[in-house]
Amino acid sequence: MGAIGPKNRTSKARRNKRKANWKLTAPSLAKCSKCGALIMPHRVCKECGTYNKRQVVKVEEE
Ligand SMILES: [Zn+2]
Numbered sequence: 001m002g003a004i005g006p007k008n009r010t011s012k013a014r015r016n017k018r019k020a021n022w023k024l025t026a027p028s029l030a031k032c033s034k035c036g037a038l039i040m041p042h043r044v045c046k047e048c049g050t051y052n053k054r055q056v057v058k059v060e061e062e
Pocket residue numbers: 032033034035036037045046047048049050
């Protein structure tokens with residue numbers, strides 16, 4: 001009753017495995033809705049300066 005804390009202690013091996021697995025996972029990438037470039041999610045696209053289909057950063061075009 002009212003027990004706070006883990007019921008099953010995670011062993012060192014299991015904890016380390018979890019961390020290793022996390023490191024193995026590919027970095028999450030989103031596709032820019034405007035130019036299709038791979039970008040970090042929730043970040044402004046550095047290719048065209050668009051975020052959430054809105055131009056938020058001015059990008060100099062050659
Ligand atoms: Zn873009």
